[in-house]
Amino acid sequence: xxxxxxxxxxxxxxxxxxxxxxxxxxxxxxxxxxxxxxxxxxxxxxxxxxxxxxxxxxxxxxxxxxxxxxxxxxxxxxxxxxxxxxxxxxxxxxxxxxxxxxxxxxxxxxxxxxxxxxxxxxxxxxxxxxxxxxxxxxxxxxxxxxxxxxxxxxxxxxxxxxxxxxxxxxxxxxxxxxxxxxxxxxxxxxxxxxxxxxxxxxxxxxxxxxxxxxxxxxxxxxxxxxxxxxxxxxxxxxxxxxxxxxxxxxxxxxxxxxxxxxxxxxxxxxxxxxxxxxxxxxxxxxxxxxxxxxxxxxxxxxxxxxxxxxxxxxxxxxxxxxxxxxxxxxxxxxxxxxxxxxxxxxxxxxxxxxxxxxxxxxxxxxxxxxxxxxxxxxxxxxx
Numbered sequence: 107x108x109x110x111x112x113x114x115x116x117x118x119x120x121x122x123x124x125x126x127x128x129x130x131x132x133x134x135x136x137x138x139x140x141x142x143x144x145x146x147x148x149x150x151x152x153x154x155x156x157x158x159x160x161x162x163x164x165x166x167x168x169x170x171x172x173x174x175x176x177x178x179x180x181x182x183x184x185x186x187x188x189x190x191x192x193x194x195x196x197x198x199x200x201x202x203x204x205x206x207x208x209x210x211x212x213x214x215x216x217x218x219x220x221x222x223x224x225x226x227x228x229x230x231x232x233x234x235x236x237x238x239x240x241x242x243x244x245x246x247x248x249x250x251x252x253x254x255x256x257x258x259x260x261x262x263x264x265x266x267x268x269x270x271x272x273x274x275x276x277x278x279x280x281x282x283x284x285x286x287x288x289x290x291x292x293x294x295x296x297x298x299x300x301x302x303x304x305x306x307x308x309x310x311x312x313x314x315x316x317x318x319x320x321x322x323x324x325x326x327x328x329x330x331x332x333x334x335x336x337x338x339x340x341x342x343x344x345x346x347x348x349x350x351x352x353x354x355x356x357x358x359x360x361x362x363x364x365x366x367x368x369x370x371x372x373x374x375x376x377x378x379x380x381x382x383x384x385x386x387x388x389x390x391x392x393x394x395x396x397x398x399x400x401x402x403x404x405x406x407x408x409x410x411x412x413x414x415x416x417x418x419x420x421x422x423x424x425x426x427x428x429x430x431x432x433x434x435x436x437x438x439x440x441x442x443x444x445x446x447x448x449x450x451x452x453x454x455x456x457x458x459x460x461x462x463x464x465x466x467x468x469x470x471x472x473x474x475x476x477x478x479x480x481x482x483x484x485x486x487x488x489x
Contacts, residue, residue, distance in 0.1 A: 138192040143252035145185040145259075145484040147176045153464065153476030166462060166480040168259055170266025173303040174211045176480055183210030185259060185484070189250055191220065199226040207250055219250070219271060235275040241291060241324050242267060244335050244375040244388055252486035256384070256418050256446050258458035259482070261405040263422035263440050264388055268304045269317045272297045287328040294321045296341070301348075311349040313356075317341040318366065335375040342366035343394065358397065369394045382411040384418070401426045416446045425465075434469040438462060453487040 152164030168174045174184040191205035205220035222236025239246050243265055248254045274295015281288050296318040305313035322339035344366050345357035358364050370393040378385040386407040393400050402425055409418030420442045426435040444458040459481055466474040 135195045140190045141251045141488045142188040143486050146182045147482035148180045149178045150479050152478030163476045164478045166478045171270045172211050173306040186210040230281050232278045237273050240272045253488045257444050258456045258484045261422040263424040264403040264405045268315045269297050289326045292323045314346040316344045331380040333377040337373045339371040343369050367396045384409045398429045414448045418444045433467040435467045436474045437465040456484045458482050
């Protein structure tokens, strides 16, 4: 999804080369880490049709942001990935960080996910500028790191949108508020994508998507076994269709007589880790009322630690409202059963069964993507 003026593949190679040189010349000031996930999945039942861009379904959308989709045959490339992150400390208060991620979806692609400078203004305040992950959701910052969560993949009814990264600046605060560990982030920037990967699910022709004038803030509060998070983001939205190589603006519509549409994004999360019990929940609203669109999504999950095993049950739902085309909206719900086994302190194996029910409007018959069941297995590691 993140084709951009950064030219990710080229810059990823450059970044790796620079980080290697830094590592050799200034090893004491350089630190690095990495992660990898290998996932195999197969649809084992569902609606048979060719409704999604001529995909031969039954099929299951595993990652909207990357355009990853499973069919009735085993696939190991849709969600498999490897990432490397390095940080070079320029001074005691100034550092540079870069991260590249290689993905197997639709052939191996390499993306520059992070490239930013950090300046520690005070022990509580940090200023950053460059390329970062857009904090749309609770897990956004580490959604590529499979070891960081209990699912094979993050709930797809909630996670996944057109834009995942942004180029800009942010200020982060960390402190203690009467026994609550507080972390807050204020940010601004923008992102332009060419041949947007998310849009390959919805459109037969390539799409360019831009979010400009992004502004937002989030607040995370943690105390004992409870974590709360709240966020708000607003931006301008533009989209162009490139049928037969001709670039035509579709958002805003030509008759709207404006350069961009405005969107507002709201979100909240509540997570609990109490003894061996865990609970995860999140709610998100995308409000594009300026062109008569609004979506709501949520997920709730409960699990229990049994030694090195963690079984978990998750329910999720997504729904849209569009007064222009009320019978052509997407809606669905999902139920998943997952089991994680921790091999050691830096790797795990997971197995997950997803039951996806398509509830989309009658004009999308036989549903947007159709109902399906998916079985998937993954191996995650961090280093």
